[in-house]
Amino acid sequence: MLDIALTLGYCAFGLSLLIALSRLLRGPEMVDRLLSLDTLYVNALGLLVLAGIGRAAGEARSALFEVALLIALVGFVSTVAGARFLSRGDVIE
Amino acid sequence: MTLYASLVEWVMSALIIVGGFFSLVGAIGLQRLPDFLSRLHAPTKASTLGVGGVLLAAILEPMRVGAMPVLHVLLLTLFVFISAPVSAQFLASAALRSGAGSALGRKPDEFVEEPASESVPPHRG
Numbered sequence: 001m002l003d004i005a006l007t008l009g010y011c012a013f014g015l016s017l018l019i020a021l022s023r024l025l026r027g028p029e030m031v032d033r034l035l036s037l038d039t040l041y042v043n044a045l046g047l048l049v050l051a052g053i054g055r056a057a058g059e060a061r062s063a064l065f066e067v068a069l070l071i072a073l074v075g076f077v078s079t080v081a082g083a084r085f086l087s088r089g090d091v092i093e
Numbered sequence: 094m095t096l097y098a099s100l101v102e103w104v105m106s107a108l109i110i111v112g113g114f115f116s117l118v119g120a121i122g123l124q125r126l127p128d129f130l131s132r133l134h135a136p137t138k139a140s141t142l143g144v145g146g147v148l149l150a151a152i153l154e155p156m157r158v159g160a161m162p163v164l165h166v167l168l169l170t171l172f173v174f175i176s177a178p179v180s181a182q183f184l185a186s187a188a189l190r191s192g193a194g195s196a197l198g199r200k201p202d203e204f205v206e207e208p209a210s211e212s213v214p215p216h217r218g
Contacts, residue, residue, distance in 0.1 A: 001099075005106035009147065012113025016120030016140070023123050023132075031129055031188045038180055039123055039136040043116055045173070046144040049151050049166075050109065065151070069169050076176040083183035087190040 006054050013047045034082045041075030101157050105150040112146025115139045129188050137181040144173055 017040060024036040045068050052064035081091050119142075122135025148170040152162045 001106050002102050002109075005109040009109040009113040012117045013143075016116045016143075019117075019120040019124050020136070029129060029188075029191070031184060031191065032132065034187070035129075035133060035136065035184055036123060038184070039120065039140055042136070042140045042144055042173070042177070043120070045169075046112065046116055046140075046147045049144070049147050049169075053105070053109070053147075053151050053154055065166055065169065069165075069172070072169060072172050072176065076172075076180055079180040080183050083180070083187040087183075087187040 006050060009050050010047070013043050013050065017043050017047070030086055031083075034079065034086065037082070038075070038079045041071055041079075045071055045075075098157050098159075101153060105153050105157075108146045108150040108153070112143040112150070114143070115146065116143030119143060130185065133181060133185055133188070137177050141173060141177040145170060148173070 020036045020039040020043060024033055024040065027033045027036060048064055048068040048071065052061050052068070055061045055064065085091050116139065119136040119139030122139060123132055126132045126135055148166055151166045152164075152170070155161065155163055
């Protein structure tokens, strides 16, 4: 049961990564690309956590959760920096 | 497999499937909604909910073998739920300042509430 759910989850998150990638390539404004980068990192986070659930308990699994935490931190900071650059023309005055 | 373990497994499967569904809804909204300010709310709400479901499943996962739930994944959940509205706020402010076009024929200024008196300039994001 859990295997089927994990496969469905992998498919859903991978498909939403692809859709967000198409918006990243197409987006008419710069903020659209920034928003789709934000969506990309959130979905990559979900994919990493799914891979962590699917793996047997051990060192590699907690490493996957730590990678997910790092991606969350760096992605948030980069989204905020990009938005500030777009609105002010400068990240740190 | 005991009844308890299979119950935990059913709850985890439901959370994973619901999470995947919501993340897919968020991505489709990002692709198909007409202008930026409406595209903004699809991934920031739906994808956050999707990742939140998957993270809840990851918290429940050790209960399958009778262990305590892991709480450092809860930290990740809290961080995602706090940081997503903040980054959405920054993106909306950047869109209002750069004047991202609206497919509904409205200028972004019309989304901002005008103050009552004429002398005060309108507050912009």
